[in-house]
Amino acid sequence: xxxxxxxxxxxxxxxxxxxxxxxxxxxxxxxxxxxxxxxxxxxxxxxxxxxxxxxxxxxxxxxxxxxxxxxxxxxxxxxxxxxxxxxxxxxxxxxxxxxxxxxxxxxxxxxxxxxxxxxxxxxxxxxxxxxxxxxxxxxxxxxxxxxxxxxxxxxxxxxxxxxxxxxxxxxxxxxxxxxxxxxxxxxxxxxxxxxxxxxxxxxxxxxxxxxxxxxxxxxxxxxxxxxxxxxxxxxxxxxxxxxxxxxxxxxxxxxxxxxxxxxxxxxxxxxxxxxxxxxxxx
Amino acid sequence: xxxxxxxxxxxxxxxxxxxxxxxxxxxxxxxxxxxxxxxxxxxxxxxxxxxxxxxxxxxxxxxxxxxxxxxxxxxxxxxxxxxxxxxxxxxxxxxxxxxxxxxxxxxxxxxxxxxxxxxxxxxxxxxxxxxxxxxxxxxxxxxxxxxxxxxxxxxxxxxxxxxxxxxxxxxxxxxxxxxxxxxxxxxxxxxxxxxxxxxxxxxxxxxxx
Numbered sequence: 124x125x126x127x128x129x130x131x132x133x134x135x136x137x138x139x140x141x142x143x144x145x146x147x148x149x150x151x152x153x154x155x156x157x158x159x160x161x162x163x164x165x166x167x168x169x170x171x172x173x174x175x176x177x178x179x180x181x182x183x184x185x186x187x188x189x190x191x192x193x194x195x196x197x198x199x200x201x202x203x204x205x206x207x208x209x210x211x212x213x214x215x216x217x218x219x220x221x222x223x224x225x226x227x228x229x230x231x232x233x234x235x236x237x238x239x240x241x242x243x244x245x246x247x248x249x250x251x252x253x254x255x256x257x258x259x260x261x262x263x264x265x266x267x268x269x270x271x272x273x274x275x276x277x278x279x280x281x282x283x284x285x286x287x288x289x290x291x292x293x294x295x296x297x298x299x300x301x302x303x304x305x306x307x308x309x310x311x312x313x314x315x316x317x318x319x320x321x322x323x324x325x326x327x328x329x330x331x332x333x334x335x336x337x338x339x340x341x342x343x344x345x346x347x348x349x350x351x352x353x354x355x356x357x358x359x360x361x362x363x364x365x366x367x368x369x370x371x372x373x374x375x376x377x378x379x380x381x382x383x384x385x386x387x388x389x390x391x392x393x394x395x396x397x398x399x400x401x402x403x404x405x
Numbered sequence: 406x407x408x409x410x411x412x413x414x415x416x417x418x419x420x421x422x423x424x425x426x427x428x429x430x431x432x433x434x435x436x437x438x439x440x441x442x443x444x445x446x447x448x449x450x451x452x453x454x455x456x457x458x459x460x461x462x463x464x465x466x467x468x469x470x471x472x473x474x475x476x477x478x479x480x481x482x483x484x485x486x487x488x489x490x491x492x493x494x495x496x497x498x499x500x501x502x503x504x505x506x507x508x509x510x511x512x513x514x515x516x517x518x519x520x521x522x523x524x525x526x527x528x529x530x531x532x533x534x535x536x537x538x539x540x541x542x543x544x545x546x547x548x549x550x551x552x553x554x555x556x557x558x559x560x561x562x563x564x565x566x567x568x569x570x571x572x573x574x575x576x577x578x579x580x581x582x583x584x585x586x587x588x589x590x591x592x593x594x595x596x597x598x599x600x601x602x603x604x605x606x607x608x609x610x611x612x613x614x
Contacts, residue, residue: 404459
């Protein structure tokens, strides 16, 4: 992933416009979400001082950390829900060698696709529950009535979702890669693409989870809504691994995926926050 | 700071719940929303919280349209709804810790324990809410009121007395009393008579059709 000159770095081999726009939007949105609460906070404190009410107001810190802590605790205590996507991932992937036979050539050819599709489906399987529990017991109402930016809480929930699905999937993938006779550089490439790709899957999935949270049977709808958006990630992820296996550099795909991830971090929590408000109002 | 609703109308499933409803809640006031089952009490409270948007009319907080100052509004709002907001795989203390962190006001362990003992859950701090009864879930949720009492906040309480025993109801009534005496604001629905030594204004939704 090297560039000979600065101008080549800016051009990104012709993809510069998209990549830099994606990073630009992500930074702008993140910046707004950091600056806006500070401005609101100042305004609020000023207003409180004017109205001479006893301002029992501490600075907001920690809702991000507290939400991650809470969601991880919940995941840990519901071990079945935690293991479900991981077991699914391992079972689906390990059935392929049994069904196809132990041919080194075939297995190492299909490996990137199988592992990526399984990771994608495992994420899809678990994303349905992202806001469901909170919706059912009323915590979601409290989240929506929090003076904290909803963006921040959504990001915290997506991060904890990734920590209990995408991240362990990524850690498991080298073991399964070995089962498919993937060479070392292929495994390395697979891990890197999953590391960039699975957070993106969680981010995109959260939009669908937010939209369908009010529905009794949202599981199928969520797949229909989300799968088309997953396809670019899947194509980039598998082609990155295949390119490495063919002996070329996968920098192009990785840069595209990173740009998509930046775009996802910036925009998808906004979409999720909006969709949660719509779902709660329905 | 006062909450004003002007000319509120709401229709749900092609049924008119209420029409041209005006209400004002000033510091130190209790407003009781009355009505038969299905008359739209919960819907009205959800509209006042900003959780439900399918209505006509305007909501004004502190002389400004509510949606423009929504973050300031919710910073002063405590909503106790039908759903308890309590996670059963967390302990009472963990639940309150997160709920108070959500409200910009992370509570110390001591104040959480004090609030829990005031709702009659002393000794239940480390008990998983899954092994508590419905009434105890409600009490965990109501402990949030003790954490914010006396701060002049607006409390919107939807059936706060449901599944609470007689002693708990009396305690809650004292709490509401002291909250409004300290310039707090309370809007509530309840099917039971409210026994507080304070003037309670009420609106009847059945008359607003």
